[in-house]
Amino acid sequence: MDKKLFxxxxxxxxxxSYARAEAADAFGEALMNLDDWGxxxxxxxxxxxxxxxxxxxxxxLFICASRIGxxxxxxxxxCPACGGILSATPSISQLNRELFHCALCNIDVPIILDDYVExxxxxxxxxxxxxxxxxxxxxxxxxxxxxxxxxxxxxxxxALSGCHVAFSFVxxxxxxxxxxxxxxxxxxxxxxxxxxxxxxxxxxxxxxNSENPAIHxxxxxxxxxxxxxxxxxxxxxxxxxxxxxxxxxxxIFLADYPVLYKIEKESPPTWAPFLTGKMLLNNxxxxxxxxxxxxxxxxKLSVRSLTMLFTDLRGSTEIYDTVGDMRAYQLIQDHxxxxxxxxxxxxxxxxxxxxxxxxxxxxEPRNGIMAAIDMMDGIRNMTGDGKDELGxxxxxxxxxxxxxxxxxxxxxxxxxxxxxxRVQGLAQAEEIWVSESVFNADxxxxxxxxxxxxxxxxxxxxxxxxQRANVYKCRSLTKTEPxxxxx
Ligand SMILES: [Zn+2]
Numbered sequence: 220m221d222k223k224l225f226x227x228x229x230x231x232x233x234x235x236s237y238a239r240a241e242a243a244d245a246f247g248e249a250l251m252n253l254d255d256w257g258x259x260x261x262x263x264x265x266x267x268x269x270x271x272x273x274x275x276x277x278x279x280l281f282i283c284a285s286r287i288g289x290x291x292x293x294x295x296x297x298c299p300a301c302g303g304i305l306s307a308t309p310s311i312s313q314l315n316r317e318l319f320h321c322a323l324c325n326i327d328v329p330i331i332l333d334d335y336v337e338x339x340x341x342x343x344x345x346x347x348x349x350x351x352x353x354x355x356x357x358x359x360x361x362x363x364x365x366x367x368x369x370x371x372x373x374x375x376x377x378a379l380s381g382c383h384v385a386f387s388f389v390x391x392x393x394x395x396x397x398x399x400x401x402x403x404x405x406x407x408x409x410x411x412x413x414x415x416x417x418x419x420x421x422x423x424x425x426x427x428n429s430e431n432p433a434i435h436x437x438x439x440x441x442x443x444x445x446x447x448x449x450x451x452x453x454x455x456x457x458x459x460x461x462x463x464x465x466x467x468x469x470x471i472f473l474a475d476y477p478v479l480y481k482i483e484k485e486s487p488p489t490w491a492p493f494l495t496g497k498m499l500l501n502n503x504x505x506x507x508x509x510x511x512x513x514x515x516x517x518x519k520l521s522v523r524s525l526t527m528l529f530t531d532l533r534g535s536t537e538i539y540d541t542v543g544d545m546r547a548y549q550l551i552q553d554h555x556x557x558x559x560x561x562x563x564x565x566x567x568x569x570x571x572x573x574x575x576x577x578x579x580x581x582x583e584p585r586n587g588i589m590a591a592i593d594m595m596d597g598i599r600n601m602t603g604d605g606k607d608e609l610g611x612x613x614x615x616x617x618x619x620x621x622x623x624x625x626x627x628x629x630x631x632x633x634x635x636x637x638x639x640x641r642v643q644g645l646a647q648a649e650e651i652w653v654s655e656s657v658f659n660a661d662x663x664x665x666x667x668x669x670x671x672x673x674x675x676x677x678x679x680x681x682x683x684x685x686q687r688a689n690v691y692k693c694r695s696l697t698k699t700e701p702x703x704x705x706x
Pocket of ligand 1: 303321322
């Protein structure tokens with residue numbers, strides 16, 4: 220690695236408002252000590268833990284570093300059963316499908332940005348050409364083809380090693396012979412994650428009396444052909460011809476799916492924390508630095524749990540009458556700075572502003588409530604004339620949503636967004652109203668309590684949503700100024 224060039228580029232990160240100079244230094248220091256595999260497909264959350272950095276800051280730094288070409292940002296779709304990487308693309312647009320199929324597990328995987336979409340960063344070949352050979356051996360194949368964030372249970376690992384029959388790379392244009400003894404009345408699969416395809420080798424239950432012909436299998440970028448072969452028990456010989464431009468890893472295994480599915484259910488894998496697609500979309504640095512013009516116009520990806528925060532100001536037009544145009548304009552700009560700082564600090568992003576209001580999104584309800592409390596504190600701590608005229612009103616709701624392309628900008632759509640806006644509409648100045656899903660989410664009550672916020676339960680019919688909902692009015696108990704009438 221050209222350490223000097225690399226260090227210079229890392230230093231330039233501090234010119235981004237998203238990167239503190241000291242954090243950028245620590246980041247650069249940590250990267251310099253990594254070997255080639257360490258610079259391959261980095262999980263920023265694990266990187267932060269290993270190097271004693273704040274995980275949000277580490278994510279911001281990797282995003283800024285990708286913006287200046289130090290790293291390549293990749294969206295990986297992970298099979299939740301085997302951890303196989305079913306798709307790895309530089310843009311969200313290429314994930315614009317409802318389902319992906321895992322040829323290894325023979326299951327369909329829906330695209331859910333919360334769970335199965337992993338964001339990783341690999342050092343750019345323009346900065347450092349690594350010596351990694353992904354086609355060196357089974358270990359390099361596994362590191363390259365499976366996410367390190369999914370850890371199968373010991374029971375599953377034992378079962379899988381019992382199913383393993385053969386593995387080999389097949390170079391472009393070459394043939395590779397695979398031979399094994401097939402047991403009667405079984406299913407074997409010849410599969411490759413590189414072409415995400417498999418051939419079912421169905422072994423009948425007849426006695427071992429008929430010889431199997433040699434089977435020719437062609438691998439192309441469209442997958443294998445044929446996809447299913449009927450065979451007798453006993454000796455099986457397969458010639459695999461790779462017509463792809465790069466090597467492919469081919470494995471054969473006994474596909475006892477009923478047993479494997481049962482083990483997966485009873486002893487599910489565990490996931491190490493990683494930067495999800497949802498977290499990236501709720502990251503202000505990513506939204507600001509990566510323009511998303513290449514979003515497919517029909518983009519519609521599911522988010523299982525999104526926290527939406529809406530704000531508004533009490534009678535903002537009256538502020539202009541009270542304190543004059545100049546002062547009012549400045550107050551409202553200062554208020555936006557406070558909102559943005561609070562959103563960023565708590566791993567959220569401003570999706571859009573509407574007049575004096577914002578719509579922000581968070582991956583977790585507790586981040587949303589922390590940002591809301593910070594916003595209230597920030598407004599209270601503003602100095603100068605007229606600050607008391609600013610009455611901030613906040614509402615939050617959590618639920619599923621769809622990501623959509625709205626004029627080249629990534630927006631959220633769905634009932635969760637509508638409800639969040641309606642919940643905000645219930646708030647008076649200096650009140651944070653939250654729906655039940657936010658109120659009951661992990662860490663929210665504790666955070667309200669720790670910040671001396673009291674709450675009051677209400678049952679309301681939300682306008683335009685047409686359903687009765689339990690909502691909670693939250694208000695700081697430390698502030699005892701008299702209520703100001705609504706303007
Ligand atoms: Zn799989």
